[in-house]
Amino acid sequence: MRLPLMIAALCAVSACAPPAQVSMNRPAAEVGVGFGTPGGLRLAAAPATGGSLVRDFMDLTFAMESGRGLERFSRFEGPVTVAMTGTVPPTAPRDLGVLIGRLQSEAGIDIRPATGPATITVEFASRSDLRRLAPTAACFVVPNVGSLAEYRRKRGSDAVDWALVTRRERAAIFIPSDTSPQEVRDCLHEELAQALGPLNDLYRLPDSVFNDDNFHSVLTSFDMEILRLTYSPALASGMTRDEVAVRVGAAGGERAGNPVDWTRAIETSLGRSGSVAARKAAAERALAIALSEGWRDSRLAFSWFAVGRLAAGSDPARALEAFNRAGAIYAALPGGELQLAHVDMQMAAMALAGGLAEEAARLADRALPVVERHQNYALMATLMLIKAEALEALGNPAAAAALRMDSAGPARYGFGPDKVVEARMRDIAAVADRADKG
Missing domain, CATH: 3.40.390.10 (Collagenase (Catalytic Domain))
Incomplete structure (x- = not known):
């Protein structure tokens, strides 16, 4: 496979485009049916004092x-x-x-x-x-x-x-x-x-x-x-901040927000406007700010994650370092399991592109139960398709075919119509260098 095609496919799977956001641009798609969310599910959250x-x-x-x-x-x-x-x-x-x-x-x-x-x-x-x-x-x-x-x-x-x-x-x-x-x-x-x-x-x-x-x-x-x-019942519309603070037992004083420069850098790195080089520079700038602020929380992890996503198709060594650092922080954070699963998907795609099929399957297996529990069916289908390609590479085409069939429901719910699902499958097959092999 020609290198540009490999890079383009890896970018598509590893989200060189911004992640789907409710408050920002998302890929156009038609409505698809055939998979529903389970009712009555309570999602566990990190314990909070x-x-x-x-x-x-x-x-x-x-x-x-x-x-x-x-x-x-x-x-x-x-x-x-x-x-x-x-x-x-x-x-x-x-x-x-x-x-x-x-x-x-x-x-x-x-x-x-x-x-x-x-x-x-x-x-x-x-x-x-x-x-x-x-x-x-x-x-x-x-x-x-x-x-x-x-x-x-x-x-x-x-x-x-x-x-x-x-x-x-x-x-x-x-x-x-x-x-x-x-x-x-x-x-x-x-x-x-x-x-x-x-x-x-x-x-x-x-x-x-x-x-x-x-x-x-x-x-x-x-x-x-x-x-x-x-x-x-202790609160009512029209109350001032001080009045609400007294009712809920908040400590005095206002908490400082994130530095404006960091927020702007993150938004630029995730945006659709600007060149890839400009977005990479913005992600590195956000990371530098997070490090200089001494953060050790999800903001630092997300800064590393943004760097990794944008480097995945062109600088695998930098992407791997960034994802490893983001994953280590998320793994230590209460409530960080879903973020770690996103990191695992990125690294699984890179492992698949690098011919490390066993590692790709291992990472997919680790992430899938978490993703299913959090009802992210687009991510679930992506992980299933990555694992299917890994199984194909490991010489188990029957298991790969069965897993692709099982991914159809989550994929239709997560991505929409069959044409979008099929495009996702082609992207992942291209990452596995199987696009020209049927």
Whole structure:
């Protein structure tokens, strides 16, 4: 195989493009059916002391992702209803039902599905329509509207400014209908959580969807505890930060956020704009800042991870060093098992490209139970296909064929239509240098 083709295939599998994000660009795909999420699953989260949970709650609640501070606490007061409109994908009602059930039982929120007018409306529209309104967002939530048409009328006005909301009355979530079932589910989890609760994300959280690293796409038990605290009877809409702090027992003073330069460097490294060289430089800059800050948490690990992803196709030695360092940090972090599984997938792809089939299979085997438990079926299918190629290389084509067949359900849920699944299979076969061999 020609080297450029190998590099391109490895980039595709190892995510030289940015990882799928709920709040950022994601690959276009059509809706696919045939695999669903299990109901009633509680995801374990890292244990948190009362103090750290309260600190995280305060930092999530009184700022927005942009860094803009919020003067007042806001939430819905009273029962919350959720309705879906537009071109509703066939998998969405079940996934929303599972999510609402968890919000009721785990977060203690008085929330239920509805038809017709509702407190929160989830409208499905084409990706192209949504990108005309929010070019960099895969899906988004807006206060004080009940439809896309209403948002178009109020766009740019104070009515749809979250920073001016002191009591939540209505909100609308906008999700592309022409995408994969997993992206629809991921959007439901993140956007409904933000419609109900915190509007901020914190890179330091290892076990939360309230984190722009986007490793978690399904609400964790930590997220449910944050939402439970949001709807505590001790709190009320309109309270100031100091008033909320007294009620929840927060320590005085505000916690400093991440350095702006680090956040910008990470965002540049993950973005679609700019050359690969510029994104690599941004990832290295983020790593340098993390090291200079003396961080030893998920932010340092994510900086190493970003360096590894961007080096995977062109500088295997640097990528391997970066992934090893990221994996060591994640392995030591409570709640870091899913992040470690992402690292394992990257290293498995590199092992496959390097002809180390046994190592690729070992890494896939280690990651698969974790990924399945966290319901990331796109990643699960990728790992299964990597292992299938490893089995093929080890002289077991029957087992490889069986595993590819088993991957069909997760792949359709995770990636969407057959053409997208088939493209993923071709990418992985190319990494294994099997593309020209049938």
